Amino acid sequence: MPLIIFIILMGLNFLGYTQDFSFLKPPSTFYQREQKVNVSGQDIKAYVFQTTLTEADLIDFYDRVLKDKGFTKASEEFQQASTGFFKYTKKSQVINIQIMKAQGDFPGVTVVASVYNQSAISSEGCSTCGGGFPSDNSLTSSPGSTAQNFDSITEDLPGEDLEFIPRPPGSIRLVNVKNDAPFMVNIVYKCSQSREELKKFYKQNMDYHYWKLTAEISSSQLGDELKNLTGKLPQGPPVSLDVLTSAYNLYFKGPYGEATIVIMENPQGEGRVVSILYRK
Amino acid sequence: MFIYFSKEKINYFKGQIAPFLIASIAIVVLLIMITVNIARIGLFKTDTSNAADAGALAGATVYGQGLMNLGFHSDNMFGFYLAAAAVLASCRSCWYAWGMYAVFMAIALALYLLAKAMAGKIPGNVRETAYSYAFQNIGIEEVKPHTSGESYEEWLLKKSRFSQWMDDEEYKNPPHKYTWDDRYGQNYAQVILDPVPTPTPHILWRPVVVIGRGLFGCCHGCLCLPMPFIAALSGVSHENGPIGVTTQKYRSDRDFGLWKMRYGTIESYAQAETYGGSVRPWSDHTYDSRLVSTK
Numbered sequence: 001m002p003l004i005i006f007i008i009l010m011g012l013n014f015l016g017y018t019q020d021f022s023f024l025k026p027p028s029t030f031y032q033r034e035q036k037v038n039v040s041g042q043d044i045k046a047y048v049f050q051t052t053l054t055e056a057d058l059i060d061f062y063d064r065v066l067k068d069k070g071f072t073k074a075s076e077e078f079q080q081a082s083t084g085f086f087k088y089t090k091k092s093q094v095i096n097i098q099i100m101k102a103q104g105d106f107p108g109v110t111v112v113a114s115v116y117n118q119s120a121i122s123s124e125g126c127s128t129c130g131g132g133f134p135s136d137n138s139l140t141s142s143p144g145s146t147a148q149n150f151d152s153i154t155e156d157l158p159g160e161d162l163e164f165i166p167r168p169p170g171s172i173r174l175v176n177v178k179n180d181a182p183f184m185v186n187i188v189y190k191c192s193q194s195r196e197e198l199k200k201f202y203k204q205n206m207d208y209h210y211w212k213l214t215a216e217i218s219s220s221q222l223g224d225e226l227k228n229l230t231g232k233l234p235q236g237p238p239v240s241l242d243v244l245t246s247a248y249n250l251y252f253k254g255p256y257g258e259a260t261i262v263i264m265e266n267p268q269g270e271g272r273v274v275s276i277l278y279r280k
Numbered sequence: 281m282f283i284y285f286s287k288e289k290i291n292y293f294k295g296q297i298a299p300f301l302i303a304s305i306a307i308v309v310l311l312i313m314i315t316v317n318i319a320r321i322g323l324f325k326t327d328t329s330n331a332a333d334a335g336a337l338a339g340a341t342v343y344g345q346g347l348m349n350l351g352f353h354s355d356n357m358f359g360f361y362l363a364a365a366a367v368l369a370s371c372r373s374c375w376y377a378w379g380m381y382a383v384f385m386a387i388a389l390a391l392y393l394l395a396k397a398m399a400g401k402i403p404g405n406v407r408e409t410a411y412s413y414a415f416q417n418i419g420i421e422e423v424k425p426h427t428s429g430e431s432y433e434e435w436l437l438k439k440s441r442f443s444q445w446m447d448d449e450e451y452k453n454p455p456h457k458y459t460w461d462d463r464y465g466q467n468y469a470q471v472i473l474d475p476v477p478t479p480t481p482h483i484l485w486r487p488v489v490v491i492g493r494g495l496f497g498c499c500h501g502c503l504c505l506p507m508p509f510i511a512a513l514s515g516v517s518h519e520n521g522p523i524g525v526t527t528q529k530y531r532s533d534r535d536f537g538l539w540k541m542r543y544g545t546i547e548s549y550a551q552a553e554t555y556g557g558s559v560r561p562w563s564d565h566t567y568d569s570r571l572v573s574t575k
Contacts, residue, residue, distance in 0.1 A: 033562060035359065037366045044366040048562075098365070100486060110486075114366045150379045175380060179363045182356050186363065188383050217393045219386065229389070229483070229510075243382055249390040262390045267382035275387050279356055 021047060023069060024095070024113045026061050028052040031108070038178040044116040050108040055084060055099055058111060062086065062097050071095060092117050150174060150190055151269035161187065164209045164256050165276055168193060168201060174273070183280040192271045195248060198263045202250055211254035219247040219264075243267045256280070324529065325546050327419035329574065331527040332550035335414030335471060337569055339523035340552035342409040343476075344567030346402035347516060347557060350395055350481060351565025354513040357391045358484075358561030361511035364388075365488040381488075381507060388510035395481045395513060403476040406523060411451045414471040414527055415458065421467075422460040465532030474524030474551075479516040481559065486511035512561040519559075522572070524551040550574045 024047050025032060031050035036043060053061065063073065071088035086097040098112040159176025161167050162185060171189035178185050191198065203213060219226065226245060247264040257280040266273045282299075364384040368377055424440045445451070445458060457470040488509040531543035550571055557567035 031562065035362055037363045039363075039367050046362050046366050048362065098487075112362065112365060116366075150376070174383075175367065177363045177367055179359050182359045184356065184359060184363070186360065186387065188380075215394065215397055217390075217397060219389050219393065222389070222393065226389070240382075244386055244389060247386040247390060249393060251394055260387065260390050260394065262383075262386050264383070264386050268379040273383055275383050277360065277387055277391075 021045065021113075021115055023065055024062075024111075024115075025049055026051045026053055026058055026111060036180045039175065042116065044114055047111075047113040047115075049111040049113075051111065052108055055101060055109060058099050058109060059084065059086070062088070066095065150266055150273070153190065159187065162276070162278055164254075165211075165259055165261075165278060166201075166205045166209075167276075168198060168274055171274065185276075185278045187276045187278075189274045189276075190266060190271060191274060195246070195263055195265075195272060198272060198274060199248060199250070202261050202263075206250075206252055206254075206259075209254065209256075211252040211256075211259060213250060214253050215249075215251040217249050217251075218245075219249065220245040240267070321543060321546070324531065324543055325548065327417070328527045328529045328546050328548035329550070331414040331416075331418035331469075331471070331529075332525045332548040333552075333571060333574065334417040335410040335473075335525035335527065336523050336550040336552035337571060338413035339406045339410030339473075339476070339525065340521060340554050340569035342406045343402060343479075343521035343523060344554040344557065344569055346399070346405060347479060347519065347521070347554065347559055347567050348565045350398060350479070350513060350516065351557065351559040351563070353391070353395050353398060354484075354559050354561045355565075357388065357395070357510070358512040360384075360387065360391065361486060361488065361509060364509065368488055381509075385509065392481070392483060392510055392513075399479045399481050399516065403478050406476045406521075407473055408449075408452055410473055410476075410523060410525055411456055411471055412446070412449075414525055415446060415451045415469065418469045418471070418527055418529060420458060420460065420469060421462075423462065462532065464534045467532050468528075468530045470528045472526040472528070474522075474526075476523060477518035477521060479518050479521065481513045481516050483510050484512045484514035484560070485509065513559045516559055520553045520555060522551055522553045524549065548575070 026049055029049045029051045031048075033048040035046040035048070037046060038044075051058070066073075066088045069090070071090040071093075074087040074089045074094075076084070076086045084097075084099040086099075088095045088097070094116055096114045098114075100110040100112070153172060153174060156173040157175060159173060161173070167173070167187075167189055168191040170193075171191035174188040174190055176185070176187050193201070199216075206213070222229070222245075227241065243265055247262050250261040250263070252259040252261070257278060259279075260277040262275040262277070264273050264275070364380075368380060368384070420442045422440055422442050424435065424438065426435055430438075439447070441460070442458060451458070451471070455470065456472070457468055459466055459468040461467070485508045488507055488511075526547060526549045528545055528547045530545040533542050551573045552569050552571050554567045554569050557563075557565050559565065
C-alpha cells in the first residue's frame with residue numbers, strides 16, 4: 001500500500017501537480033499570497049509577492065533561481081516606466097513573471113508569478129475555439145482578421161454553469177474562470193437577445209433563486225470619469241468607449257453570496273455578452 | 281436682638297457667638313446651594329458632552345466600517361484582477377484576448393461602480409448612527425405619564441414618548457430636535473452634525489499584459505504594451521473621516537433661588553476620526569475611531 005501511494009505521488013510529481021514553487025518567493029518579501037485560478041478547465045497558479053528589492057535585483061534573482069531549476073528565459077519585455085514581463089519555460093511548464101513598480105501609496109515592488117502547463121492549454125487546441133484556449137498554431141492571424149474572435153466560437157467552451165444563476169437561453173459560454181481565494185466565479189456568455197430582454201430576463205429569473213436586486217447601474221453614468229479612465233487605455237481596437245458605456249450592471253445579493261451581472265455589447269461581433277461574476 | 285444683647289451683656293455672657301454662627305450657617309447654606317446648582321448644570325453639561333462624544337464616536341466607527349467593507353470589496357477586485365491577468369497571460373489569440381480584455385474591463389468597471397455606490401451610502405449611515413447615539417445619550421428627563429386605571433406593570437411596559445420617537449426613527453428627520461414639556465415649560469434637545477465627507481474610492485491601476493510579441497509569441501503586428509487594468513482600490517479621499525457632532529439641550533426657565541440662576545441652553549461639541557486600516561487589497565482593513573477634539 002505505501003508503495004502504491006509512493007508511485008502515485010511520484011507520478012503526480014512528474015506531471016507537475018505537486019511541484020513546490022516556493023523558490024519563486026524573492027528575498028525581503030513582506031507580503032505573499034497564493035491563488036489558484038481555473039480557466040475553462042485549466043489550472044493556473046498565481047503567486048503574489050511584495051518585496052523591498054529593486055526591479056533589477058528581482059530580475060537577477062529570477063534569472064538565477066529559474067535557471068538553477070532548469071527553466072530557460074523565453075522572452076522578456078521591460079517597460080521602464082511601469083513594469084516588466086518575463087516568460088520562462090521548462091518543457092511544457094511556463095512561468096510568467098510580472099514585476100510591477102511601487103505605485104502611489106502602494107508600497108514595495110509587486111511580483112505576480114503565474115504558473116501553468118502550456119501543453120495542457122494548447123493541446124486542447126483551438127478547433128475553431130471549441131475545445132479550450134485558442135492554440136499557438138493559428139497565431140499567424142493579425143488584428144483585423146476574424147479568426148478566433150468571439151464570433152467564431154460556436155459552442156460552449158469548457159467549464160460549468162452555476163446552478164443558482166441562470167444563463168440566457170440560447171447562449172454560448174465563452175469563458176469560465178474560477179478563483180479559490182477569495183472564492184469567485186466568472187462566466188461569460190455570448191447571446192443574441194437585446195439588452196432590454198436580458199435585463200428583464202435576469203430581473204425575473206434571479207427571483208426564483210432568492211436573489212434580491214440591490215442596485216442597477218449603467219456604466220454610462222460614469223460620464224466624464226469613464227472618459228478619463230479609458231483615456232489611460234491605449235487607443236485602438238481592444239476596448240472602445242462605446243463598448244464600455246454599453247455595459248449595464250445588475251447587482252444581486254442572496255443566500256448564496258453576491259452576484260454582479262454585466263450586460264454589454266459584444267466587443268467582437270453581433271449580439272450581446274453577459275458576464276456573471278459570483279462571489280461567496 | 282442686638283440691642284437686647286447689648287443691654288444685657290453684663291448679665292448675659294452666653295450666646296455671644298450666635299450671630300456669627302447664624303451668619304456662618306447662612307454662608308454654608310449659600311455655598312451648598314451654589315455647589316448643588318453648579319453640579320446640576322455640570323450634570324446637564326455632562327449629558328450634552330456624553331451625547332456629542334457618543335454621536336461622534338459612533339459616526340466615526342460606522343465610517344470605519346464602511347471603509348472596511350470597501351477594503352473587502354478591494355480584495356475581491358484584486359482577486360478578479362489576478363484571475364483576469366492569469367487568463368489573459370495564458371491566452372494565445374489576439375482577438376480572443378482583446379475580447380476578454382474588453383469583457384474583464386467592463387466587469388472591473390462594474391465593481392468600481394459598486395464600490396462608488398457603497399462609498400456613497402457611507403455618509404447616510406454615519407448620520408443615522410450619529411443622531412441615534414447622540415439622542416440616546418443626551419438624557420431626556422421626560423416623565424412617563426400615568427393614565428388612570430393603569431397598573432404599575434402596564435405603566436412599566438408602556439413606552440415613553442421619547443422611546444416611541446426613537447423607535448419611529450424620527451431623529452433622522454430635520455431639524456433633529458426633540459421637545460418635551462414639564463411643569464416649568466418646554467424643553468428641547470437638538471443634535472447638529474457637521475457635513476459628513478463622502479469617501480471617494482480611487483482606482484489602483486495595474487498593468488495586465490494581454491499580448492506581446494516577446495512574451496507570448498503571438499499577435500504579429502499588435503502593440504506590445506503593458507495594458508492597464510482596474511485592479512482594486514488604491515485608497516479613498518477623506519480616509520480619516522472627521523465626524524463633528526454638536527449637541528444642544530435646553531431646559532425651561534426655573535429659578536434656582538440664587539441670583540436667578542437658570543439652565544438655559546447648554547451646548548457641547550465633539551469631533552472623532554477614523555484611523556488605521558486601508559482599503560488597499562489584502563491589507564489590514566480594520567479601522568479604529570478616536571475623539572480628536574471636544575468642547
